[in-house]
Amino acid sequence: MTATKPRPFETVRLRASLDQIRSVSLSLVRLPLAAPISDAKVLTGRQKPLTEIAFLFAQITSEEGHEGLGFSYSKRAGGPGLYAHAREIAPELIGEDPNDIARLWDKMIWAGASVGRSGLAAQAIAAFDVALWDLKARRAGLPLAKLLGAHRDSVDCYNTSGGYLSMPIDEIVANIDAALARGIGGIKIKVGQPDTRADLERVAAVREHLGDAVPMMVDANQQWDRATALRTGRELERFNLTWIEEPLDAYDAEGHARLANALDTPIATGEMLTSAAEHWNLIQAGASDFVQPDAPRVGGITPFLRVMALADHKALSLAPHFAMEIHLHLAAAYPRTTWVEHFEWLEPLFNERFELRDGQMLVPARPGLGLSLSDQAGAWTTDRLTI
Structure with missing residues (x-):
C-alpha cells in the first residue's frame, strides 16, 4: 500500500482566508447631552462644560456578507479630526482579509505614521479595529x-x-x-x-x-x-x-x-x-x-x-x-x-x-x-x- 504524501501547509487555502473587505462606511455623529456637565477640569479653567460627544462610527462589510460595527469618540474637540483621518486611511482596508486584524492594525497605523502612532491617529483606527473584532465574533456566532x-x-x-x-x-x-x-x-x-x-x-x-x-x-x-x-x-x-x-x-x-x-x-x-x-x-x-x-x-x-x-x-x-x-x-x-x-x-x-x-x-x-x-x-x- 502506497502512503499518500501529505500536502504542505502553505498549499492549503482555508475557506476563511478567501473573504475580503468589500466596503467601509464612516459616519460622524454628534450626541447632545441632556444638560452641560462639569468636572474638576472645568473648575480649574482648563476646559469648558461638556455639552456633546462626537462619535466616529465604522461599518465594515465583507464579500461573503459579514458585517461589523465599531466606534471611537471624542469629548469636546477632535471629532472632525477623527473622521478626517479615518476617511484618509479607510481605503487601506478594501480587498483585505478581515480575519487579519493585528496585521491590518499595523497597516493602518503605519499608513498615517507621519502624524504619530498614538493620539488622534490611533483613536481613528479604533473604530475600524472594533468593527473587525465585531465582524469576527458575529461570523462565529459568539458574543465578543x-x-x-x-x-x-x-x-x-x-x-x-x-x-x-x-x-x-x-x-x-x-x-x-x-x-x-x-x-x-x-x-x-x-x-x-x-x-x-x-x-x-x-x-x-x-x-x-x-x-x-x-x-x-x-x-x-x-x-x-x-x-x-x-x-x-x-x-x-x-x-x-x-x-x-x-x-x-x-x-x-x-x-x-x-x-x-x-x-x-x-x-x-x-x-x-x-x-x-x-x-x-x-x-x-x-x-x-x-x-x-x-x-x-x-x-x-x-x-x-x-x-x-x-x-x-x-x-x-x-x-x-x-x-x-x-x-x-x-x-x-x-x-x-x-x-x-x-x-x-x-x-x-x-x-x-x-x-x-x-x-x-x-x-x-x-x-x-x-x-x-x-x-x-x-x-x-x-x-x-x-x-
Whole structure:
C-alpha cells in the first residue's frame, strides 16, 4: 500500500482566508447631552462644560456578507479630526482579509505614521479595529467576550454619570438612588474642587447616604498636585473607597507610584493614555492598582488586549474607562478583579440595552458587541462616506 504524501501547509487555502473587505462606511455623529456637565477640569479653567460627544462610527462589510460595527469618540474637540483621518486611511482596508486584524492594525497605523502612532491617529483606527473584532465574533456566532475567552458572564458595574461637580448634592443623592434601583453596584462621584474641604463634605454626605456596604469611588480628573493628592488622600482613607481615580496628571508615573505606596486606598488611572506603550510606562512604575485603559483611545481592541496582558502580568485590577458597550466584553475576558463603568449617555445611539442585575452588568448573548445603530443615531449624523 502506497502512503499518500501529505500536502504542505502553505498549499492549503482555508475557506476563511478567501473573504475580503468589500466596503467601509464612516459616519460622524454628534450626541447632545441632556444638560452641560462639569468636572474638576472645568473648575480649574482648563476646559469648558461638556455639552456633546462626537462619535466616529465604522461599518465594515465583507464579500461573503459579514458585517461589523465599531466606534471611537471624542469629548469636546477632535471629532472632525477623527473622521478626517479615518476617511484618509479607510481605503487601506478594501480587498483585505478581515480575519487579519493585528496585521491590518499595523497597516493602518503605519499608513498615517507621519502624524504619530498614538493620539488622534490611533483613536481613528479604533473604530475600524472594533468593527473587525465585531465582524469576527458575529461570523462565529459568539458574543465578543466568548470569542476572546470569557472568565465571567457578568461584570461588577459602577455609575459615574450621576456624580458630576455641576450637580448639587441633593441631585447626586437622587441619581444614586435611581442607579441602585436600576441594579448598579457601585457609585463614583467627582472631586477636585479648588477647596478640598468642599470635596470632603460631598464625599462624607454620599458615604453616609450609601452606608458602608456599597462600593464608592472618587475621581479628581488629574487636577491635584502631588502635595494636595497626598494630603487629601489621607483624609479620604476613612471613607473606605474602592479607589481614588486620576489624582495627578495622567503622565506622572512617578507621582502616582509614590501615592500608591503611601496610601491604603487603591489608585486608579490610565483613561487618558492613547497607546499600549504609555500604559506600560505606568504599569512598570507601579503607578496604579486599577488599570483604566479606554479601547477607543488606545486604538481599539487589539492594543487593549496588550494592555490587559501587561496588567495581568503585574497582577493588577482592571476598570476600563467609559464606552461600556465595548468594555463589558473586554472586562469579562480579564482573569482578575474588574469593573465596568456605567454611563447611560450612549443608549440613544443603539437599539439594544444591557441588562443590570444585583450590581452587575450581564454580557449579552447576542453575537459580536450585540449592537445596532438606532434611527436616532442617523438623525444626529453630520457626515457620512462609503468606500
